[in-house]
Amino acid sequence: MNTMTNSVPAAPSAKPAARAWLRTHRSAAVLLFLFIGSLVIFSALAPGFLTLENFTNVGRQSVYLLIVSLAQLLVLICGGLDLSVGMIVALSSVVGATVMAATLAAMPDSPVLAMLAGSSVALLAGGATGLVNGWGTAVMRIPAFMMTLGMSSVVFGITLFISGGVPIYGLPPEFGSTFGFGQLAGVPIPVIVAALMVALVYGLLEWTRFGRHLYATGGNLRAAELSGVRTTRVMVTAFVLSGVLSALCGLLLTARLDTGESNIGSSLPLESIAACVIAGVALSGGVGRTLAVVVGTLLIVFVQNGMNLMQIGAYAQTMVIGAILIFAMALTRR
């Protein structure tokens, strides 16, 4: 609220002040309106929505989208767009599971080593995909939309090639029991991982030089360049971070499913962009806040959860997510 007292001159009544706040914080207002609105509607309509159990459930379910939305946020802020996040999730799942299963088969006594090896290779694969995305966008100047769309297809092909299109079994049981269903002091471990990532991205964006350069690069590429910012490096790093975060999401999903799957993640590009846009992240770059994206993600998962409880079918749900995205755009733009 600090900004409010700063930007609003002494107003004779509360009304103009509220209006001024609305003008400068339009996207925050839209986000809160949608969030509270959906909570109220589902509390009234969906049986079992307003329970602690359900909210814990939503928290657990939103972990995966949340991590990918953070990945998307980093790329959007620097003026890019990452449509390959979903396929990186699938790649990470398949690559991670394959390596884990192979290592465990060779050394059945060391499940920890298997998990370490699989996770490292999966994260590396995600980072490498991000590196190619960043190279194409920042160095070759291919529009991010085309570059990541193309890479999405490339990565999906690799994933199918490795997995043969079938689930990969033989993971160490500790993997699923810890990173899929484990708890620490009553909090699910995936939730802890996601919270850590939120803190990390928040710190990166708000408190580091890299964060400042990310905003500047997306805000005005030429101006950033002329101010001495190495914009190529900044963009490549953003895409690499996006790839690594997506791969992390792939690992957590693999632990949850207990198998390596190639057919996961296809809805994540749209959902992650929706979560960011609802949260006021500008598609043109330079604007976006971490905590708003957390709320945007929760909003989407709440809506899905509420519709599930109301027994609305999956087809209708897909329609609603798209409609919310368009609705949010219409409200935040003028």
Added chain:
Amino acid sequence: MSGLGNLAARDAEASRGSAVLSVRGLGKRYGTHHALRGVNLDLLPGEVHILFGENGAGKSTLISMIAGANQPSDGHIEIDGGRVDLDTVARARALGVRAVFQEFSLIPHLSVADNIALGEEAVTGLGFLAKSRMRARAASLIGDLGFDLDADALVESLSRGKQQMVEICKAVGQAPRVLILDEPTASLSEHDTQALFALVRRLKAQGTAIVYITHRMHEIPAIGDRVTVLRDGQMVATVGADTPEDELIRLMTGRTVSDIYPEPVTTPGPVRLSLRRLASADGCVVDASLDVRAGEIVGLAGLVGCGKSELGQAVFGMGKLASGEISLDGRTVRFKHPAEAIDSGLWYSPPDRKRDGLALMRPAFDNMALSSLVFGRQRSRLRRPRSETALVSELSGRVEFPFGRSRESVANFSGGNQQKVLLAKGLAQDIDVYIFDEPTVGVDIGARQAIYKYFGELSASGAAILLISSDLPELLGLSHRLLVMREGRTVAEFVRADFDQQAILEQFFE
């Protein structure tokens, strides 16, 4: 000239009868804020009526209402003595009012000819576009106006100055009765400025009433007949264009202003920046040599497209160099990226603040502090909010920027304040040599004075300044020495004692 100047003294009633367009008690409110109030103005046929005032004085609001782009809250507009409602730009155009705003309305991917014909395309009997006819019409219009412009060039490939000419062609192609020009010469070369003045004089002779906004004082007696001065949204006075400069400035700012240029440092120190036979890979710079000493301001003049801006960018590591030598404080250097240049103590401030200079959606604070995290006193991987705030507050003070508003987006500020943010960016780190490229485009006198004062302080502290500008009076007022570039070469050098505007201008052409 003197006869026209006397128009100011003429009885208002007498002029009202013959006015093409009259503004009566015009006002504009945004909420409780009055952007403009109680303005009365008569535009006579064949007069150049100059609107003069600082940024934010209400000039833009006034012309946007005359052009139909904005609706008044109070008062009304009359054309030929009859009250009219200019509710759209199309309606204003139909009544013969055309405007050339600073924000262009051009389609970048279309050619110059297509842009000039836009909305009035010629068609063949079958309904197809008559391209050759449109092209011929555009070419003859350009020839008529005496502009140096290629009808087939794509608008996106043109400089801002050339785009300005296309915009003027669009406006005068329809023989308007009232023509509004908003700072038309801000990005025009000297040659094209003269062509524009010739055009304005011709339109005058045909009886067109012209509203002309400018921040360049020397243009007022050169082209104007009467001057209406605005301050804080109110009309201060309408006077003759022969009114002395200091009187106009007093009317505009409400206070007496002494000399707007700072006293130059008397004894410059050793050479800090030295360029020898520089040539750029793209051919814009062919052969440029110059020295800038500590405490010295060296002006670089020349036509738009002569390579003066490209030279600054090439030195800064933005363009590839083909040959030549750059030395900074005696060390030979060659920068591949601006970051290397800044690290070595060289700063370049770009001419187009919106395109190349500022992240408009970001707060002024972030823009000012941007390079301070990489270079200079604040160098750190982590942000340090307290020292950053101290830094931005200090920088704001030095360029006279309102620090209290530094958390607002840059887009919210006037041109003058945006320019101050851009210039302040160069102060956040240890810089010895500054290259300022067109630092006062579209900036009013008040902000200009602050910017000139800041240049004076920089050079007094031992910095070397290379000042690239198309505003000759500014170069004459600030520089110790002045170099002229023509077709990529530095062709002439003048020292302050020998400054002669005519001799310098002659070097622009060959």
